[in-house]
Amino acid sequence: MSDHESEPVTPLARPSTKPRIIAPRRPVTPRAAPSIPRKPSRFRSALGRAVSTRLGGAGILLVTMLLLVAVFADILASDLPLACRVGGTLYVLPNVTRPATLEGKDSARIASEATWAIFPLVAHGPQRAPAAQEQPVLFAAPLSAKGHPFGTDRGGRDVFARVVHGTRSYLVFALGAVAASIALGAAVGAFAGLYGGTFDALLGRAIETVSAFPPLVLVMGIQAAVPRATLATLFFAIALTRWPEVARLVRGEVMLVATRDYVLAARALGASPWRVLVRHIAPNVRAPLVVSIVVGISAVVLTEASLDFLHVGTPQAGASWGETMSQFRDAPYAWWLLVFPGVLLFATVIGHNLSAEALREALDPRAR
Amino acid sequence: MLAFAIRRAVWALPTLFGVSLVVFLLTTLLPDPAGADVDASDVVMRERMDELRRARFLDLPRFVNTAPRDVSSRVEECVPHVAAANAEAAYCALRLVQMGGAALPWLLPKLDHLGPVERGRVAVALAPIARRMGIGDERDVANPERAALFWERFWDDRSVDFTEPAVRRGVQRLVQRGTELREQDLVLVDTFALRQVVEAMRRTRDREALVRLSRIAQHVTGRGRVVPTDATPDEARAIVSAWSSWWFVHETDYVNLRGGEKVAASIVQTRYAKWMLGAATGQLGLSTRDGLPLLDKLLSRAPITLGISLLALLVALAVAVPLGVLAAWQRGHTIDHVTGGVMLILYALPTFLVAEILRVRAGGLLVSGVILPVVALATVAVAATTQQQRAAMIEALAQDYVRVARAKGARTLRVATVHALRNALVPTVTLAGVQFPALLGGAFVVEEVFDIHGMGWETLRAIEARDVAWIVGVTLLCALVTTAGLVASDVAYGLLDPRVREAQTRTRRA
Numbered sequence: 001m002s003d004h005e006s007e008p009v010t011p012l013a014r015p016s017t018k019p020r021i022i023a024p025r026r027p028v029t030p031r032a033a034p035s036i037p038r039k040p041s042r043f044r045s046a047l048g049r050a051v052s053t054r055l056g057g058a059g060i061l062l063v064t065m066l067l068l069v070a071v072f073a074d075i076l077a078s079d080l081p082l083a084c085r086v087g088g089t090l091y092v093l094p095n096v097t098r099p100a101t102l103e104g105k106d107s108a109r110i111a112s113e114a115t116w117a118i119f120p121l122v123a124h125g126p127q128r129a130p131a132a133q134e135q136p137v138l139f140a141a142p143l144s145a146k147g148h149p150f151g152t153d154r155g156g157r158d159v160f161a162r163v164v165h166g167t168r169s170y171l172v173f174a175l176g177a178v179a180a181s182i183a184l185g186a187a188v189g190a191f192a193g194l195y196g197g198t199f200d201a202l203l204g205r206a207i208e209t210v211s212a213f214p215p216l217v218l219v220m221g222i223q224a225a226v227p228r229a230t231l232a233t234l235f236f237a238i239a240l241t242r243w244p245e246v247a248r249l250v251r252g253e254v255m256l257v258a259t260r261d262y263v264l265a266a267r268a269l270g271a272s273p274w275r276v277l278v279r280h281i282a283p284n285v286r287a288p289l290v291v292s293i294v295v296g297i298s299a300v301v302l303t304e305a306s307l308d309f310l311h312v313g314t315p316q317a318g319a320s321w322g323e324t325m326s327q328f329r330d331a332p333y334a335w336w337l338l339v340f341p342g343v344l345l346f347a348t349v350i351g352h353n354l355s356a357e358a359l360r361e362a363l364d365p366r367a368r
Numbered sequence: 369m370l371a372f373a374i375r376r377a378v379w380a381l382p383t384l385f386g387v388s389l390v391v392f393l394l395t396t397l398l399p400d401p402a403g404a405d406v407d408a409s410d411v412v413m414r415e416r417m418d419e420l421r422r423a424r425f426l427d428l429p430r431f432v433n434t435a436p437r438d439v440s441s442r443v444e445e446c447v448p449h450v451a452a453a454n455a456e457a458a459y460c461a462l463r464l465v466q467m468g469g470a471a472l473p474w475l476l477p478k479l480d481h482l483g484p485v486e487r488g489r490v491a492v493a494l495a496p497i498a499r500r501m502g503i504g505d506e507r508d509v510a511n512p513e514r515a516a517l518f519w520e521r522f523w524d525d526r527s528v529d530f531t532e533p534a535v536r537r538g539v540q541r542l543v544q545r546g547t548e549l550r551e552q553d554l555v556l557v558d559t560f561a562l563r564q565v566v567e568a569m570r571r572t573r574d575r576e577a578l579v580r581l582s583r584i585a586q587h588v589t590g591r592g593r594v595v596p597t598d599a600t601p602d603e604a605r606a607i608v609s610a611w612s613s614w615w616f617v618h619e620t621d622y623v624n625l626r627g628g629e630k631v632a633a634s635i636v637q638t639r640y641a642k643w644m645l646g647a648a649t650g651q652l653g654l655s656t657r658d659g660l661p662l663l664d665k666l667l668s669r670a671p672i673t674l675g676i677s678l679l680a681l682l683v684a685l686a687v688a689v690p691l692g693v694l695a696a697w698q699r700g701h702t703i704d705h706v707t708g709g710v711m712l713i714l715y716a717l718p719t720f721l722v723a724e725i726l727r728v729r730a731g732g733l734l735v736s737g738v739i740l741p742v743v744a745l746a747t748v749a750v751a752a753t754t755q756q757q758r759a760a761m762i763e764a765l766a767q768d769y770v771r772v773a774r775a776k777g778a779r780t781l782r783v784a785t786v787h788a789l790r791n792a793l794v795p796t797v798t799l800a801g802v803q804f805p806a807l808l809g810g811a812f813v814v815e816e817v818f819d820i821h822g823m824g825w826e827t828l829r830a831i832e833a834r835d836v837a838w839i840v841g842v843t844l845l846c847a848l849v850t851t852a853g854l855v856a857s858d859v860a861y862g863l864l865d866p867r868v869r870e871a872q873t874r875t876r877r878a
Contacts, residue, residue: 205382205383205386206386208382208383208386209383209386209387209389209390210390211805211850212383212386212387212805212847212850212851212854213387213390213805213843213846213847213850214805214806214808214809214846214850215805215806215809216806216809216810216812216813217808217809217812217827217842217843217846218843220812220827220831220839221394221839221840221842221843222394222397223831224830224831224834224836224839225394225395225397225398225836225839225840226397227397298716302718305718305720306718306719306720306813309720309813310720310812310813310816310828311828312828312831325720325721325724328724329724329817332728338721338724338725342718342721345718345721346716346717346718346721349716349717349718350712350713350715350716353712353715353716354712
């Protein structure tokens with residue numbers, strides 16, 4: 001719609017108060033037929049409506065903030081500066097590009113070597129650099145040790161950096177796992193909904209089978225049974241436990257929509273099943289799927305944190321809230337190990353839940 | 369009603385099949401011990417490795433056995449190696465001796481078809497069998513030339529004893545009235561009697577017979593335990609069940625499959641079927657962490673975890689139903705807003721965080737070890753159930769029959785409980801069935817935090833020790849319990865709502 005309006009105005013057709021429809025600015029080709037400006041997409045208007053409610057707005061604000069933290073984790077906390085000049089070379093954003101010449105040095109070392117350096121909010125990464133000059137301060141309380149606003153953990157690693165980078169690893173992982181389960185579930189569900197019959201019955205059994213396992217137990221079982229548990233196996237295990245929910249949702253929706261008159265009409269006109277699915281059915285399924293994605297992310301983050309807390313999840317080297325919180329069990333006085341990651345975890349879950357609830361209401365045609 | 373419950377239970381069978389498939393696939397993720405390098409000439413090591421693999425049925429194909437092996441086919445595999453005296457000879461000779469008397473009816477007639485040297489080699493390889501039976505002169509059985517002749521004569525004399533009816537009679541008589549002589553008769557047919565012996569052990573409760581039978585079994589196989597003469601019934605049963613599970617794994621070493629058995633074996637003699645039959649009869653094997661029988665361990669740990677989860681569910685329902693009703697009744701008022709906000713926060717609190725905070729903050733208030741874990745576990749469930757109950761109650765309160773009840777002057781409490789709540793409870797009960805798996809998973813976390821030695825605690829130790837047998841057992845048990853919970857909640861649904869029952873019956877008939 002925007003390209004209609006932003007075209008350069010020719011001298012002949014000066015801007016006038018007349019409606020544009022009377023004086024078309026270019027020959028009408030069959031492809032450019034619709035001249036009525038399209039309504040903003042249903043999803044965008046729904047998002048607007050969701051934001052406008054108080055709780056929904058708060059939820060979406062929380063989610064946005066977490067996403068920003070995840071994206072700009074390196075700007076917020078990194079052992080390398082935002083910019084610096086070391087040995088006559090100018091480095092810009094070395095914390096993102098991580099040049100080989102600075103690798104292994106910690107902030108204190110760079111600060112002493114550099115002509116000048118601008119450091120991020122907290123000059124520590126989630127890991128301690130191998131050649132760190134500073135003595136590690138173990139279990140430092142917040143603000144007690146210089147440069148560690150949230151304190152340090154068992155290994156002297158900065159809690160702020162670990163929490164911030166944990167946001168990134170959790171959200172990226174959750175997005176990936178949810179995307180995988182959505183892709184699988186939507187494909188299987190749509191197929192079952194469209195064709196029904198034996199496949200549908202089989203799917204029903206499969207869904208019931210997977211739902212029979214407590215998700216946490218199944219993920220733990222898979223992680224323990226595979227020869228080497230990695231992030232990839234965790235990814236598949238979580239996708240495996242989540243797809244049935246999506247498949248059930250999509251199947252129901254597809255079955256409902258497939259009997260509508262406009263779908264029958266499209267079929268009668270000879271549209272291929274694929275076209276019917278994409279053009280006529282998919283738009284109806286999109287709304288519940290969006291809600292399912294948002295809910296799914298909070299569920300996956302929660303599962304991952306629980307697994308990390310129990311030391312069954314990802315290898316412990318990566319920054320993870322669950323791992324930081326699990327250290328609290330050995331050091332019950334170090335409340336900061338529980339509180340800071342806990343607050344972010346809580347914010348993630350409640351933010352996604354609120355957003356999902358608001359989106360559900362906004363996208364529900366009956367609620368309008 | 370009973371018909372409805374039974375129908376629902378039958379409906380769960382395909383799910384159980386699916387569950388067994390998933391758990392079975394989990395077991396196949398385990399590394400195969402054959403991957404380890406074993407020197408081909410190290411017969412003892414190979415034998416031990418073989419046993420390890422066979423205990424997990426890794427020698428069998430996964431789902432269909434196109435060529436099920438039995439004693440005759442095993443003999444055919446082994447004899448050429450022994451006759452040729454090649455690298456496999458020592459191992460194959462050991463296998464022949466293990467099969468023992470059961471192999472003789474297929475082995476001895478074959479000796480005639482071999483050349484004199486090969487015949488001698490095979491005959492000498494059989495010497496330990498003769499020693500086990502207590503027959504033959506050492507000069508005869510160990511000498512290649514004489515041994516062949518010895519076994520030929522043996523078969524001429526004794527082939528009558530190597531028939532199923534003869535052995536069955538022998539075992540029956542031994543069970544009825546055991547004497548040394550009758551026991552000796554059975555030792556003379558060696559492992560050929562094993563099938564009848566093991567079956568008799570399963571049937572009889574007579575201790576003296578068990579002592580004799582297990583003595584024969586131990587003598588001919590060179591393994592296992594003999595029932596002591598002063599054994600308690602429990603002890604005796606444990607030994608018999610050990611024999612019976614050993615037989616479950618090794619049956620085809622001693623039994624020849626005929627006609628129908630062969631067809632059945634193509635399904636039964638597979639890794640999946642064996643594993644599932646074993647699991648169904650409670651033969652889950654041993655936990656690799658501490659070598660205890662898995663079933664015993666599961667039975668001792670499961671009540672703790674299931675108890676905590678069930679208690680948490682009950683607590684959640686007890687708190688959530690009144691709260692939900694209250695919030696619905698006071699819809700839009702302060703109470704509704706406050707509960708809504710609190711539940712929102714509770715719902716977003718991770719179980720382990722709640723448990724950890726409770727453990728540290730309320731550790732002094734610990735009245736009994738159960739209260740805090742249950743509270744921690746119930747938090748999330750309370751939130752979900754309250755919201756569900758509130759929504760259901762609001763819907764119920766808007767129904768016409770509630771208005772009618774009020775119009776005819778029923779008291780508020782009566783309207784709320786009798787008229788509205790009965791209908792509003794239905795979705796809550798369904799939710800409870802769905803929530804149980806999540807609670808079970810949460811119990812694993814809570815157990816770890818509060819150091820309660822239930823299934824979850826044991827599972828985490830098992831993961832540390834890579835004890836996959838336990839993990840498989842736990843996964844299976846959890847899935848079974850969950851399925852049972854779903855069936856129960858559906859039946860409860862039918863109890864609460866006659867329409868559901870009717871709808872189920874109708875769709876079935878249509």
